Amino acid sequence: MSRFRITIAYDGQPFAGWQKQLDATTVQGLIERALSKVSGCGEGERICVHGSGRTDAGVHALGQVAHFDAREGASLDSDAWRRALNVNLPPTVRIMDCAEAPSDFHARFDACRKTYAYHVHHAPVLPPHAAGRAWHVFGKLDYAVLEAGLASLSGQHDFTAFAANRGDASDQSSRVRTIFDAWLSVDGDRLILRFSGDGFLYKMVRLLTGGLVRCAQGRERIEWFTALLHRPTAAAKAPYCAPADGLYLERVDYALDPAE
Amino acid sequence: MSRFRITIAYDGQPFAGWQKQLDATTVQGLIERALSKVSGCGEGERICVHGSGRTDAGVHALGQVAHFDAREGASLDSDAWRRALNVNLPPTVRIMDCAEAPSDFHARFDACRKTYAYHVHHAPVLPPHAAGRAWHVFGKLDYAVLEAGLASLSGQHDFTAFAANRGDASDQSSRVRTIFDAWLSVDGDRLILRFSGDGFLYKMVRLLTGGLVRCAQGRERIEWFTALLHRPTAAAKAPYCAPADGLYLERVDYALDPAE
Numbered sequence: 001m002s003r004f005r006i007t008i009a010y011d012g013q014p015f016a017g018w019q020k021q022l023d024a025t026t027v028q029g030l031i032e033r034a035l036s037k038v039s040g041c042g043e044g045e046r047i048c049v050h051g052s053g054r055t056d057a058g059v060h061a062l063g064q065v066a067h068f069d070a071r072e073g074a075s076l077d078s079d080a081w082r083r084a085l086n087v088n089l090p091p092t093v094r095i096m097d098c099a100e101a102p103s104d105f106h107a108r109f110d111a112c113r114k115t116y117a118y119h120v121h122h123a124p125v126l127p128p129h130a131a132g133r134a135w136h137v138f139g140k141l142d143y144a145v146l147e148a149g150l151a152s153l154s155g156q157h158d159f160t161a162f163a164a165n166r167g168d169a170s171d172q173s174s175r176v177r178t179i180f181d182a183w184l185s186v187d188g189d190r191l192i193l194r195f196s197g198d199g200f201l202y203k204m205v206r207l208l209t210g211g212l213v214r215c216a217q218g219r220e221r222i223e224w225f226t227a228l229l230h231r232p233t234a235a236a237k238a239p240y241c242a243p244a245d246g247l248y249l250e251r252v253d254y255a256l257d258p259a260e
Numbered sequence: 261m262s263r264f265r266i267t268i269a270y271d272g273q274p275f276a277g278w279q280k281q282l283d284a285t286t287v288q289g290l291i292e293r294a295l296s297k298v299s300g301c302g303e304g305e306r307i308c309v310h311g312s313g314r315t316d317a318g319v320h321a322l323g324q325v326a327h328f329d330a331r332e333g334a335s336l337d338s339d340a341w342r343r344a345l346n347v348n349l350p351p352t353v354r355i356m357d358c359a360e361a362p363s364d365f366h367a368r369f370d371a372c373r374k375t376y377a378y379h380v381h382h383a384p385v386l387p388p389h390a391a392g393r394a395w396h397v398f399g400k401l402d403y404a405v406l407e408a409g410l411a412s413l414s415g416q417h418d419f420t421a422f423a424a425n426r427g428d429a430s431d432q433s434s435r436v437r438t439i440f441d442a443w444l445s446v447d448g449d450r451l452i453l454r455f456s457g458d459g460f461l462y463k464m465v466r467l468l469t470g471g472l473v474r475c476a477q478g479r480e481r482i483e484w485f486t487a488l489l490h491r492p493t494a495a496a497k498a499p500y501c502a503p504a505d506g507l508y509l510e511r512v513d514y515a516l517d518p519a520e
Contacts, residue, residue, distance in 0.1 A: 009389070125356050
């Protein structure tokens with residue numbers, strides 16, 4: 001058996017998120033269909049692909065990671081897999097890289113660091129090429145408040161206030177996560193808030209971004225934000241969720257990857 | 261009567277080009293409909309918008325320029341026009357700027373310089389966010405050949421070999437144009453070929469780009485390209501047309517604009 005690790009980029013707009021669903025087009029569903037077709041699976045057979053985690057409807061990825069096991073006797077090498085899968089996927093989903101992986105590699109359980117980028121377009125008009133790909137924010141926005149808020153995130157925190165309920169068992173799990181780094185990049189009208197950490201709760205990056213932008217607009221005080229972060233209670237929830245349009249899963253790192 | 265000058269950006273993918281057509285969605289058609297709605301025009305009345313020139317189906321614009329005349333008694337100022345038009349346009353078409361113009365300003369006849377950018381994505385895989393927005397070229401590509409070819413374009417030339425027939429009276433007009441400057445920018449996998457000149461023939465930028473890329477791939481000699489440029493004949497035509505996806509009308513300049 002050969003296990004392959006794939007790096008996937010997708011434009012989230014046309015999809016109902018990563019995770020396969022019976023009645024909606026999802027990235028995982030499309031990749032499993034392409035894998036099964038390339039592998040010559042019969043009716044009812046399916047090759048499973050395991051992602052590093054889910055992304056929501058409309059959320060983009062530049063470096064989602066997943067693994068799959070080739071069927072016994074499959075003779076494709078990693079480059080041939082990449083090409084064959086891309087031929088069978090829409091241009092909005094691309095296998096950027098494919099490599100053979102150790103047989104015990106697991107895209108979800110072995111991930112040790114994820115980096116998300118949230119794109120805010122700060123200008124009176126959202127350019128047409130940014131539609132669906134950034135959050136359009138206009139008017140007053142204090143970048144120093146964004147920077148201070150992002151800096152306050154580093155370290156281990158209970159993110160209860162910045163997690164939405166999925167309505168499943170995961171709602172009962174620990175909501176303590178470690179943020180390794182969170183920082184702002186500015187390039188003209190484009191602000192990018194980056195969050196790098198050991199894991200992220202459901203809607204966590206969007207709730208953090210929504211809260212920080214609200215503070216930078218002067219509509220909430222930064223003390224409100226830091227209180228939710230440092231003194232969480234079961235009842236207090238951050239109510240401002242930034243739209244999916246601006247969110248990108250940029251990369252997933254694994255313990256055994258060479259340092260850059 | 262008040263004349264307004266608008267700067268328009270659009271994603272060309274959903275549209276059958278700039279120029280209005282009876283049975284297809286075009287950028288000019290959408291803007292005229294929005295203008296007429298905002299102006300409270302009755303059935304059959306229409307406010308015309310005059311662009312600096314046409315763009316083809318699938319071609320993008322970052323700085324198309326047009327003008328229109330407000331109806332007698334209309335009281336909107338330029339900022340209000342911008343906002344009102346954008347509310348009545350899809351997110352793929354945006355009025356980036358609106359300003360009052362002299363009553364004899366003409367977006368087409370007064371244009372003295374246009375700049376087009378052609379985006380080539382040179383990598384094994386075209387990222388999903390570049391789909392429809394760049395030409396995917398992979399394999400060998402000699403950037404020095406692109407640079408030399410672009411440099412050879414400066415000056416006045418008869419571009420007969422790099423013009424497609426429109427099938428109308430314009431096919432009989434002079435095909436002499438002046439290129440002020442043409443140059444290559446490289447940013448990672450993204451190559452941008454820019455062409456700045458006093459005017460461009462039908463498909464001229466795409467035929468120039470297609471020919472240059474062919475040379476850079478080593479599939480034609482650069483002497484073939486420069487012969488078409490310097491010794492045009494009625495019969496010799498450049499046969500390689502780059503796809504619309506990569507083409508952007510970046511800006512249109514007017515004689516009276518302040519220098520940057």
